[in-house]
Amino acid sequence: MFAVVRTGGKQYRVAPGDKIVVEKLDGNAGDRVTLGDVLLAGDGGSLKSTDGLTVAAEIVAQAKADKVTVFKKRRRHNYRRKKGHRQQHTILKIVAIGDHKEAKKAAPKAEAAPKSDAPKAAAGKSAAARAKETAEATADQHEAIAVAGTPTENPAPNNEKAAGAEKPAAKKTAPAKAKAATGSTKNAAPAKGGAKKTPKAK
Numbered sequence: 001m002f003a004v005v006r007t008g009g010k011q012y013r014v015a016p017g018d019k020i021v022v023e024k025l026d027g028n029a030g031d032r033v034t035l036g037d038v039l040l041a042g043d044g045g046s047l048k049s050t051d052g053l054t055v056a057a058e059i060v061a062q063a064k065a066d067k068v069t070v071f072k073k074r075r076r077h078n079y080r081r082k083k084g085h086r087q088q089h090t091i092l093k094i095v096a097i098g099d100h101k102e103a104k105k106a107a108p109k110a111e112a113a114p115k116s117d118a119p120k121a122a123a124g125k126s127a128a129a130r131a132k133e134t135a136e137a138t139a140d141q142h143e144a145i146a147v148a149g150t151p152t153e154n155p156a157p158n159n160e161k162a163a164g165a166e167k168p169a170a171k172k173t174a175p176a177k178a179k180a181a182t183g184s185t186k187n188a189a190p191a192k193g194g195a196k197k198t199p200k201a202k
Contacts, residue, residue: 001042001097001098003015003041003053004039005035005038007025007035008022008025010023011039016094016095016096017093017102018093019060019091019092020091021090021092022089023090024089025090027090029059030059031058032056032059033057033059033092034056035054035055036055038050038053041097058093059090060093061091063089063090064087065087065088067084067085067086069083070082070084
């Protein structure tokens, strides 16, 4: 069963066994609290009447939220105000919704039988049987090593002539082209040093 309750101006959907963080409520850890403002209640897919329905909760702890910094500034007026705030909270554990309480979970049964079979089976084996198993294991390991170490077949052709034939000579490459001769300098601009200097005006 679930219910929607309102406390501290906020709404929470709760079920038996849930833990919620609400605005501060009076009380110490371990105290019982009743939330009477139930807005909605239901069981599975069907809704139920909320007339006289209450939610019983237990205070787990009184706590504070993370610090919030409030900073105000008005530019060009030399106005700055900095203030911190930590909201106080109460952690609640929902005990029951009306007559419905949290269903207790059954403790898992310890499976000791399968674990105890292995030592008995090992104890029942004789020393000769254990020695035989170790010998077989080592033989399998040696076989695996031998297979892994064998070389692969030669991929060369079976024809001896083809196998012994020399590789064809590489094609002769054309000689690199000679660098292009530098062009004539007949039409080139004269060098700076050779330029005629004009006489300075007196």
